[in-house]
Amino acid sequence: xxxxxxxxxxxxxxxxxxxxxxxxxxxxxxxxxxxxxxxxxxxxxxxxxxxxxxxxxxxxxxxxxxxxxxxxxxxxxxxxxxxxxxxxxxxxxxxxxxxxxxxxxxxxxxxxxxxxxxxxxxxxxxxxxxxxxxxxxxxxxxxxxxxxxxxxxxxxxxxxxxxxxxxxxxxxx
Amino acid sequence: xxxxxxxxxxxxxxxxxxxxxxxxxxxxxxxxxxxxxxxxxxxxxxxxxxxxxxxxxxxxxxxxxxxxxxxxxxxxxxxxxxxxxxxxxxxxxxxxxxxxxxxxxxxxxxxxxxxxxxxxxxxxxxxxxxxxxxxxxxxxxxxxxxxxxxxxxxxxxxxxxxxxxxxxxxxxxxxxxxxxxxxxxxxxxxxxxxxxxxxxxxxxxxxxxxxxxxxxxxxxxxxxxxxxxxxxxxxxxxxxxxxxxxxxxxxxxxxxxxxxxxxxxxxxxxxxxxxxx
Numbered sequence: 036x037x038x039x040x041x042x043x044x045x046x047x048x049x050x051x052x053x054x055x056x057x058x059x060x061x062x063x064x065x066x067x068x069x070x071x072x073x074x075x076x077x078x079x080x081x082x083x084x085x086x087x088x089x090x091x092x093x094x095x096x097x098x099x100x101x102x103x104x105x106x107x108x109x110x111x112x113x114x115x116x117x118x119x120x121x122x123x124x125x126x127x128x129x130x131x132x133x134x135x136x137x138x139x140x141x142x143x144x145x146x147x148x149x150x151x152x153x154x155x156x157x158x159x160x161x162x163x164x165x166x167x168x169x170x171x172x173x174x175x176x177x178x179x180x181x182x183x184x185x186x187x188x189x190x191x192x193x194x195x196x197x198x199x200x201x202x203x204x205x206x207x208x
Numbered sequence: 209x210x211x212x213x214x215x216x217x218x219x220x221x222x223x224x225x226x227x228x229x230x231x232x233x234x235x236x237x238x239x240x241x242x243x244x245x246x247x248x249x250x251x252x253x254x255x256x257x258x259x260x261x262x263x264x265x266x267x268x269x270x271x272x273x274x275x276x277x278x279x280x281x282x283x284x285x286x287x288x289x290x291x292x293x294x295x296x297x298x299x300x301x302x303x304x305x306x307x308x309x310x311x312x313x314x315x316x317x318x319x320x321x322x323x324x325x326x327x328x329x330x331x332x333x334x335x336x337x338x339x340x341x342x343x344x345x346x347x348x349x350x351x352x353x354x355x356x357x358x359x360x361x362x363x364x365x366x367x368x369x370x371x372x373x374x375x376x377x378x379x380x381x382x383x384x385x386x387x388x389x390x391x392x393x394x395x396x397x398x399x400x401x402x403x404x405x406x407x408x409x410x411x412x413x414x415x416x417x418x419x420x421x422x423x424x425x426x427x428x429x430x431x432x433x434x435x436x437x438x439x440x441x442x443x444x445x446x447x448x449x450x451x452x453x454x455x456x457x458x459x460x461x462x463x464x465x466x467x468x469x470x471x472x473x474x475x476x477x478x479x480x481x482x483x484x485x
Contacts, residue, residue: 084221092228099235106235113232117225167236170246 049074054101065184070192071098080123080140091116111163115156161186312428315465324398324457329371336363346426346466352454354463356426378421387421398457403449412439418451
């Protein structure tokens with residue numbers, strides 16, 4: 036399977052899960068995962084910076100339209116889009132590439148990098164989304180618990196989805 | 209130009225980020241009622257603080273101009289104060305009569321300057337040349353005579369008060385119908401004047417009314433001067449009477465200036481008399 040086919044498939048998958056499933060079922064008061072980050076964070080790290088910003092913005096914007104939250108997700112995704120190329124490039128230049136290992140680009144660097152990268156980006160994204168949504172209201176009673184719980188769910192979803200996609204569909208170089 | 213393109217190329221991602229971020233946040237504010245209110249409230253607060261600060265700075269900086277404009281305004285408004293005006297009435301009283309030809313007309317005036325405690329006292333009235341006031345015109349008040357116009361400007365005139373060492377009035381004792389002697393201000397009391405040069409055999413008594421004489425050059429006849437209070441005999445053949453003036457000079461406000469319509473004609477005779485002598 037080609038790169039673009041995989042990511043197209045991931046996009047469809049994310050869309051279906053986020054818009055058709057998660058929007059229509061009540062996972063819980065504290066849980067508002069944003070699983071479309073799977074698509075964005077697993078995008079190739081060597082995208083040009085400007086393209087990264089553009090893609091992140093448009094994906095965020097499209098989900099904004101469907102999640103009825105004009106501007107909030109676009110704004111959060113833009114932050115990730117700006118930061119991702121720097122951090123990804125940094126990781127790739129330091130860590131030795133393990134070509135033999137099939138999987139996402141995240142598996143090519145250190146193991147710890149993947150966890151830190153995913154968690155930090157998810158936390159930043161979710162924090163910004165919830166902050167914009169609530170405008171700081173009930174910060175410690177609602178915002179922070181929701182933020183942490185949702186981020187954890189999203190992280191789990193990303194790990195599971197990676198297993199699903201990168202193990203089920205053989206990644207071809 | 210090249211450097212600009214290079215700059216854009218280098219920072220394209222940052223430029224795009226800023227543009228899209230502004231766009232996104234605009235959407236957030238635009239499409240969410242709560243965010244809109246929050247944003248405008250917060251921004252109003254911030255703008256309010258900033259504007260208040262700059263306003264304060266500007267106000268301080270403009271204090272000099274504000275002061276100047278306030279001073280100008282004060283001057284302008286002060287001009288409307290009642291105290292700044294004198295009433296320039298043109299309602300001179302004329303009497304039309306076919307049998308009696310009018311001799312005098314009266315010009316009402318207000319006292320705007322007055323003194324009673326000096327050796328030579330003067331009054332200032334708010335009528336001048338523009339109202340037809342001339343030197344030598346008599347002035348009397350509601351209670352009696354006041355003085356004679358001494359000097360005239362465009363809008364004002366200076367009146368030599370009866371309370372002046374140089375003032376001489378031709379008196380008449382009304383009860384005796386006696387026009388004799390002269391009235392001068394003797395001591396420095398604003399209440400008394402002295403009638404002198406009256407024949408000692410005239411029956412002048414205390415309580416008799418002293419009015420202006422028909423021979424007076426400045427006044428019509430029978431304007432009150434005062435009341436004889438005490439008769440003193442001096443100089444053998446003449447007596448002197450102390451007259452309590454009817455006019456309360458210190459409370460004088462409204463007066464009338466006497467315009468003698470035949471003054472010119474009479475002056476012609478006076479000059480002939482003077483030439484003959």
